[in-house]
Amino acid sequence: MSKDVQERGLEIRKSVLGAEYVEAAFRSADDFNLPMQELVTEYCWGAVWGRETLSLKTRSMLNLAMIATLNRPHELRLHVRGALRNGVSKDEIREIFMQVAVYAGVPAGVDAFRLAREVFDADKDA
Template sequence: MDKTTHDKGLEIRKAVLGEAYVENALKNADDFNKPFQEMVTEYCWGAIWGREELPRKTRSMLNLAMIAILNRPHELRVHIKGALTNGVSRDEIREIFMQVACYAGVPAGVDSFRLAREVFAEVDKG
């Protein structure tokens, strides 16, 4: 593991997903999934999200589309919150999911809209 890339990834992961969420994921890591958590932090968040060529907002927008298409509701929920943190507006999220529905199928759009509304309600509650 490259400590510099891992540390950069940990910083970005916490900034996007929230410190409490990341700390909980790491706290619950055991011998089985700890290597996976380290890989996600170093590779996904450090080596990829840590690149300068795309801003975090753009990366969030791409993630929303890809995760919606892959039908990964737990990850989509987490990344909707992260997208809001990265400055993606609700209107932009709507347009992303309209694009998903057009190119990946209406059922993917239906689920994406439903999850987004649930996340917005949670965020609005505070």
């Protein structure tokens, strides 16, 4: 991949997850996990999120469904915040997690709702 893809990925990653979070991830990286930070930034955020066919909002909605289905709570919290930044409404998040409950199981849907509420409540307090 090119330097352009890496830079585009860094820009998108910061816009979705927040510059503070991304910069902290790189600051705390060491010899062991720095290659993973670079891979995620380049391939996930640059090569895939950087494609123009789907909007960032659509990609966020897809990610919420997939991450909730995979039961990845840390990532789900990040991506609920990112989805809100990308214009996904709380009503849309609710509907995504209703869909998750039907197709991936009620426990996955319940956990997704719980995590989303934690994010919503934390953002109110901030």
